[in-house]
Amino acid sequence: MTYKLYKNIDESNAGLTEKDANENGANITVSINEKYKERSNVYSNVDTFFHESFIHAENNAQDYLDNKKFDYSNLGLTDKQRAEVLNRPGQYHHKKVADDYLKYQNNSSNLWPIEAYRGLVEANNILHTNYTQMYIFKRMWNYVGGLNVEP
Numbered sequence: 001m002t003y004k005l006y007k008n009i010d011e012s013n014a015g016l017t018e019k020d021a022n023e024n025g026a027n028i029t030v031s032i033n034e035k036y037k038e039r040s041n042v043y044s045n046v047d048t049f050f051h052e053s054f055i056h057a058e059n060n061a062q063d064y065l066d067n068k069k070f071d072y073s074n075l076g077l078t079d080k081q082r083a084e085v086l087n088r089p090g091q092y093h094h095k096k097v098a099d100d101y102l103k104y105q106n107n108s109s110n111l112w113p114i115e116a117y118r119g120l121v122e123a124n125n126i127l128h129t130n131y132t133q134m135y136i137f138k139r140m141w142n143y144v145g146g147l148n149v150e151p
């Protein structure tokens with residue numbers, strides 16, 4: 001697993017998770033875009049880091065581990081069908097964690113949302129960003145295919 005800071009990718013992307021499998025195994029690379037246009041503070045980097053790691057890298061790792069291939073085999077048919085309309089394979093992961101949250105709330109085996117939420121609350125404390133816990137939780141789901149979580 002590799003982490004990178006990107007400086008000059010498209011400024012509309014906050015981050016990116018890439019994967020690649022070969023005879024030696026698999027590598028997953030998470031990149032955080034420093035030039036993201038909505039980047040307002042350090043917390044926003046941390047937010048992207050958790051999104052890429054706990055949604056995309058985690059789902060890529062689960063996908064690879066079950067049959068040593070990156071073929072979305074860890075996802076159910078419903079996750080894929082619901083993501084079809086979005087027409088972006090990366091968003092299969094977005095739908096999976098959202099669907100699982102609607103079904104199981106914080107009781108799924110996913111790292112998202114509960115493990116990520118704990119880390120983000122801690123980051124908010126360390127950085128003195130002073131966001132409320134509800135804001136942090138709502139913001140976690142503010143992505144394409146995400147959820148409008150009400151207090």
Ligand SMILES: [Zn+2]
Binds near residue numbers: 051055056090094
């Ligand atoms: Zn994403």
